[in-house]
Amino acid sequence: MTKTRTDCLNLDANDRLAPLRAHFMTESVDAQSLIYLDGNSLGLLPRATPARVQEVVQGEWGRDLIRSWNENGWMTLSQRIGDKIAPLLGVGPGEVLVADSTSVNLYKVLSAALALTKADAPRRRLVVADRTDFPSDLYIADSLCRERGFELVLADDQEILSRLDDRVAVLQLTQVNYRTGRRHRMSEITRAAHRAGALVVWDLSHSAGAFPVKLKGEGAAEDVADFAVGCGYKYLNGGPGAPAFVWANPAHTQRMDREHTGQPLSGWLGHEAPFEFEPDYRPGTSMSRFLCGTPPILSLAALECGVDVFQAALALGGLNALCEKSIALTGLFIDLVESRCAGQGLTLVTPRRSDERGSQVCFSHESGAFAIMKAVIERNVIGDFRAPNILRFGFAPLYTRFVDVWDAVDRLETVLRTSEWRDARFSLREAVT
Ligand SMILES: Cc1ncc(COP(=O)(O)O)c(C=O)c1O
Structure with a gap:
């Protein structure tokens, strides 16, 4: 049976990897109600990074200068x-x-x-x-x-x-x-x-x-x-x-x-x-x-x-647990899209078998893939478009939640059902898609 939003919240509540999300700067993401499904292209900012880079700039470079090659x-x-x-x-x-x-x-x-x-x-x-x-x-x-x-x-x-x-x-x-x-x-x-x-x-x-x-x-x-x-x-x-x-x-x-x-x-x-x-x-x-x-x-x-975030992941269940979560997230996305967006012209491109797919799910759409992705992005779900006709969604298991998957499909369904993607503004291409 298709999962409800409450089912997804329960999956998150029982997810032993859920604490790993705290290792990332998600505040501004959450403040924008952004659902980030592009970690397969550019991962989220780890919480430790800004202070560490600042320390390397100010301390190791600014203070210790060339001695850092040996001393740091x-x-x-x-x-x-x-x-x-x-x-x-x-x-x-x-x-x-x-x-x-x-x-x-x-x-x-x-x-x-x-x-x-x-x-x-x-x-x-x-x-x-x-x-x-x-x-x-x-x-x-x-x-x-x-x-x-x-x-x-x-x-x-x-x-x-x-x-x-x-x-x-x-x-x-x-x-x-x-x-x-x-x-x-x-x-x-x-x-x-x-x-x-x-x-x-x-x-x-x-x-x-x-x-x-x-x-x-x-x-x-x-x-x-x-x-x-x-x-x-x-x-x-x-x-x-x-x-x-x-x-x-x-x-x-x-x-x-x-x-x-x-x-x-x-x-x-x-x-x-x-x-x-x-x-x-x-x-x-x-x-x-x-x-x-x-x-x-x-x-x-x-x-x-x-890379250090993986130390925490290893402590919480290891790489197999990450893989299991990736399979669960991608499987949930496939099920939800196929049940809620049926008849809207999307075709699953990613293998259905969980041991034959990575941590991303792609659907093709004959005529509208680019515009649909732009419209979905305007609704604060970030995936990407890959020419000629692919909508690509990545599910980084370190920080993606089950409820993110549900909300993303909900917004995708709205974009398709209302045909809002057909608006001319969604067809303008920028350098990076
Ligand atoms: C599978 C694969 N190989 C190679 C590259 C290119 O990597 P780089 O830009 O670091 O050379 C990419 C970039 O997205 C990629 O997805």
């Missing part, structure tokens, strides 16, 4: 935050770094993967990617393939596995598709790629912080992925433009150590001894070879506050 741990901040992200990805300390953007990190790890394959299996010349993945990933793969003499093969998501053969060097895949919310089974795909002799590079931008990621599978060697990257500003709540994370299978970094290989963005901080200021580049060991230039300390300080 600036030099090792990328690694420290990486170690805090590692449990979210199912990997160990020292295996994750935070630096640059997801696109830049993808360039680094895909280059490394291509170099490893070129050495081991020079006849493998193909990189397979999902044609519907985030365009930046496809652009990076395309330009690298051209530069290195590989060919990029764009496949439909259903045919990925059938494209894996002895010509494939690397499979590059985003675990949760940004537009449809479809979630790939990581271990199964990694295993299939390895059996075909290919390496796997995962983009975890829409995974990390929404559900437990298992880059190492359940322990079998062939299930352990090769490289991964992901955003810091989505479910990790690091703030606009927050630095991204990068992971490499330790077997690869150990081999790169033995062979003294790096990645092509050979900036000074990825050097083995940056302060020797040597004229020749020597890649640093382990993950440090994936650093490039000076880290953005203010952005890292903000990201650390976002």
Whole structure:
């Protein structure tokens, strides 16, 4: 039976993760009666962030100045935050770094993967990617393939596995598709790629912080992925433009150590001894070879506050509890939209099966998706539009309440029932949708 608003309030009252919302600055959100369903694009502001950033600006920068690189741990901040992200990805300390953007990190790890394959299996010349993945990933793969003499093969998501053969060097895949919310089974795909002799590079931008990621599978060697990257500003709540994370299978970094290989963005901080200021580049060991230039300390300080909220989440039930809540929120949204907005032209795009979707739900609308989303936003429900016809709603389990889901559907239903979205003002496009 369709849930009532009271049912949803009861779900919130019994939600053991409900206290986590207090770790975010929700006062102004609540004051505007805003329902924020876009944490998969830009997470909410953590309560600790403003004071921490102010302390780094005034104390560490203003007072301690350049001494902070040593005395306030600036030099090792990328690694420290990486170690805090590692449990979210199912990997160990020292295996994750935070630096640059997801696109830049993808360039680094895909280059490394291509170099490893070129050495081991020079006849493998193909990189397979999902044609519907985030365009930046496809652009990076395309330009690298051209530069290195590989060919990029764009496949439909259903045919990925059938494209894996002895010509494939690397499979590059985003675990949760940004537009449809479809979630790939990581271990199964990694295993299939390895059996075909290919390496796997995962983009975890829409995974990390929404559900437990298992880059190492359940322990079998062939299930352990090769490289991964992901955003810091989505479910990790690091703030606009927050630095991204990068992971490499330790077997690869150990081999790169033995062979003294790096990645092509050979900036000074990825050097083995940056302060020797040597004229020749020597890649640093382990993950440090994936650093490039000076880290953005203010952005890292903000990201650390976002990542620290997960310590509280781990104490309250862990990543599985977060995942269960995400499934419950997205399932509730699907049920409510399908029952209350039936006949209004919305079609579910996200998989119905809970183990096949990420923490977002998307509906398509043939002619009005953009205008409907604009009208919904005017009613203070923030989701986003993804071309050509997708209404996308994200459900960050750290702070989204069940009653938010109910209220959001209530407002969406009003927008559709009254046809208010047809008003001309909802068709004007801005730079960011
Ligand atoms: C799946 C995915 N990959 C990559 C990116 C690009 O990230 P960045 O702008 O940090 O390079 C995004 C941005 O939204 C994304 O959703």
